[in-house]
Amino acid sequence: MNNSPLTPETQDELLIQIRTAHRLLAAYYQRLLPSIEKIANQLGSDFYFWEPRKFARPASRNSNPFSKWAWDMLPAMSAIYVFKNINNESSITIDDFLISFYVDSDTGVDEEEMKRGEMDGLALSIPVTQAQSMVKIGIYTPFKNENLHWHSSIWCQGAFPDYQAFDAAHNSAKDINGQPIVSSGFEVSVSQLMTEDGIQQLTAKVEQCLARTILHAKSIATVDVTLRTHLS
Template structure:
């Protein structure tokens, strides 16, 4: 590769790194503001499609390059919970699923690492979304909220209006809605999303409470 092409490549790499940092410097505080408006506390986070970067003694050369981008498609889970190891009716989790590029899916290549330069969906055609989900139990238990509640609930499709769905494995009701990430960045978006998310919380928690009082 000629030197001029190599120089151009690393100019793009440096530009991309700075743009991504600026993106997260804006996105993460916005999610934190939404969480604050909902009166929920940070609980856990995890990449959706890939894994976190290698641990101290794990060789990164044996891992996928995509693992170096853990926030590309990521769950941020917040809680309205008194005890992480006691699931109680009336409490709930709020999950933010940030999907920066809908074309990037870890299972799209039959177990092999997706080639970043030949994904089936173009950059222009792919989507960037924020999905906000609510998990509200309808039964008290001594389960851990992360492993016994959130981790056992499948990723249901989003709906436009609150329409909680029951999941028997997690003994909870679930609801969610999705918006383009571009909308999240607009002025006044935080108040709009807080209001809409609160509506989903109220309906989902009410449904869970109602079901918990029904005779067995």
């Protein structure tokens, strides 16, 4: 597709491509979303919430979609899906955890580039052949019990983890924004979610990271208790 005038033939070809693209996207999400849910459920967590990352949600029923960015019609292109294993949404306790799956289906759609205004989908600086489709998986678990809301306090005020390569050594750390949690994460190609072997490998990796991150949080909690005991 380019900016040359459309003839009846090229118009027909364009619409064939659009119909094909919509069907491919439906098939893509029909495979991607169940794979994410399968991994999360196997680790004992259930769905919490989802949100688009690079753009807004599509306009609500009474909002004018013609005044919104066209990119908002593609909310799942860059979206994060969060699953929970918690005792109470209004408080955090040791052993609670969240798992997030940040799916960025086209890294060539750059947030920095969009800060100058809505970009034409055919005029992005990074071509599709040089972009990637990635999923970033994050784990978040508390190192103390507190009356903090998981979404409004921990999620909205906390930071994303330092996402490592899939085969990198495990690296969990306290939240850099000061929330009482430990987090860890890694990233892989979305293609890893498209095969049963890939899903099994990812599940094992997330399970390993989850266990180590919870262990790190508990070690911090133990140190805190010891310090309070010595100071009392």
